[in-house]
Amino acid sequence: MPSMEFLILSNNSFSGNFPSWIQNSSNLLFLDLAVNKFYGTLPALIGELLNLKFLLLNHNMFYGDIRANITNLILLQYFSLASNNISGAIPSSLSKLIAMTLEHPQRGGTNLYVQEDMNKDLLSVVMKRQNLKYGIYTVYDMFGIDISLNHLTGGIPDEMTSLNRLYTLNLSWNHLSGKIPRNIGAMKSLESLDLSRNNLSGEIPTSLSDLTYLSSLDLSYNNLVGRIPTGRQLDTLYAENPSMYSGNNGLCGPPLKKNCPGNNALEHGDQQRRQNGYDPVVFFYFGLTAGFVAGLWIVFCALLFKRAWRNAYFRLFDKLHDNVYVFVVVTWGMITSKTTTS
Secondary structure, three states: OOOOOEEEOOOOOOEEOOOHHHHHOOOOOEEEOOOOEEEEEOOHHHHHOOOOOEEEOOOOEEEEOOOHHHHHOOOOOEEEOOOOEEEEEOOHHHHHOHHHOOOOOOOOOOOOOOOOOOOOEEEEEEEOOEEEEEEOOOHHHOOEEEOOOOEEEOOOOHHHHHOOOOOEEEOOOOOOEEEOOHHHHHOOOOOEEEOOOOEEEEOOOHHHHHOOOOOEEEOOOOEEEEEOOOOHHHHHHHHHOOOOOOOOOEEEOOOOOOOOHHHHHHHHHHHHHHHOOOOHHHHHHHHHHHHHHHHHHHHHHHHHHOHHHHHHHHHHHHHHHHHHHHHHHHHHHHHHHHHHHO
């Protein structure tokens, strides 16, 4: 069926390998095989469906790695392989899915022809800790990747951060390791990011606070360490989901109650000094007094042993005394004369 653009076989009990006859549907735009019992490896023929915009294979039993030729699908807006047995690394070539980048010219939506009696909920997306539904008139607004609940290993490719049109990225419940890409803040369109339940390590990138549209974040149950980045957006997200940093024993600083090691050392040292009688306030005033006394003593010694300085000092003092005396007498005379005249 070369002219077929829509194929929805989800929520059935179909089994077996990926249907090979689909390769004849070269005009296919929307392929939904989700929630079935399909198994086997992902076939190379997927990369031949060059017009495909939506690929939903979630909740099946597919295994093996993610085919690199999936990046041939340059019009792909959304794909889900969630809840399968996919293993191996995330291909860095996913950055070639240019429809998921802001640099790709956005067309006037996806030109999907649908019949009026077709089910209006075409796409179900786990996003913002909710199961959101997208209908026939809104589905073309969704850009996302969901490969959660698999057995993926390796790191998150830095190249993925170029997919800056993604609204949702869900890599949770895998075995991903390494650090969160430093440039993740470049994914400016992200509204939902779930990296929970992996083996990610290192610090949380400060660029994460640049994601101004982010309304759902979950980094729980990894091996993240260090100080949590600050930012109004992240503080708001934590207030809505206090568990988003849970299971990372190495994280510290606000909004968590656990202080960072540097802060603890300073506080402990200050407390120890106070216990030993070293109060910094007392030492400040002691130093101030000692400095004043030392300065006064230096002046006194200079006047005592330097005759020229001593003579100059007393001449200055006498002159100052005379000036003050004259000023007082004149001022007093002016005041008394005015009083007498009145």
